[in-house]
Amino acid sequence: MDNPSRVALVTGGSSGIGSCVAQLLARDGCDIAVLDLKRPNESDSALYHIQSLGKQVCFLEANVSKSEEVNTAVETLVSRWGRIDILVNCAGIFRDQVIWKMNDEQWRDVIDVDLSGVFYCCRAVSPIMRAAKKGAIVNISSINGMRGKFGQTNYAAAKAGVIGLTKTLARELARRNVTVNAVAPGLIETPILQNMSETARLDAVAEILLGRTGQVEDVGEMVSFLCSDRARFITGEVIRVDGGQYI
Ligand code: NAD
Secondary structure, X not given: OOOOOOEEEEEOOOOHHHHHHHHHHHHOOOEEEEEEOOOOOOOOOHHHHHHHOOOOEEEEEOOOOOHHXXXXXXXXXXXXXXXXXXXXXXXXXXXXXXXXXXXXXXXXXXXXXXXXXXXXXXXXXXXHHHHHOOEEEEEEOOOHHHHOOOOEHHHXXXXXXXXXXXXXXXXXXXXXXXXXXXXXXXXXXXXXXXXXXXHHHHHHHHHOXXXXXXXXXXXXXXXXXXXXXXXXXOOOOEXXXXXXXXX
């Protein structure tokens, strides 16, 4: 079935940055597929907001760290709406621990979701975008993938890996008019920060030149731009959205 609207697939779209990205891309005229482990909360107005904009929204329950689940979700979406124009990889976790105490599970969980998950999703949509000779992929990395962070060998390695993956995929898809970029946020107010200690938060805020934590819209608007035609000559780029936390 052919869908005249652009279709955006947003992983991790049930919460935080991904939920905001889903709403902003709907504002930009896209129908939205949210791929996540869990549906958004009933109280979360994101899905209603997307529908109130007159756009379609569908939920694909899948674990990005399982390649078969990603492939099935992408096949389901293509059979339903016939196209995928945009992929935004937002799904992510962290399991902080200093390396001498980090167990195999903490290492693997983060690499599996934050790096392999991006690989599986990019691999699944690449043939679709290559055939369409058009598309935009945005991968959410982190400034900690650029600078490292105490207690985050797993997360920093995964997020640095996302940058290498992004630059390579930009080279591989450029001839088919598909752009691939990464956004590297600093500290952004989302549920992922719930377990952060007050001391760690204050230390992080002290690093931020603009003197505040980021809002999801700060990241979402950059993603919206990179997915738009206004960014058609930008590919292989990593853009920090961090209020000057890392310069
Ligand atoms: P969040 O916890 O609010 O949202 C993450 C979403 O990913 C959730 O809906 C969760 O269910 C989903 N998810 C987790 N594991 C998944 C899996 N295996 N399969 C499918 N979905 C899964 O977090 P957030 O802060 O919005 O983070 C979004 C992205 O931004 C992450 O990649 C994170 O690493 C990155 N990031 C966040 C910050 C920050 O300060 N919040 C900073 C830098 C980078």
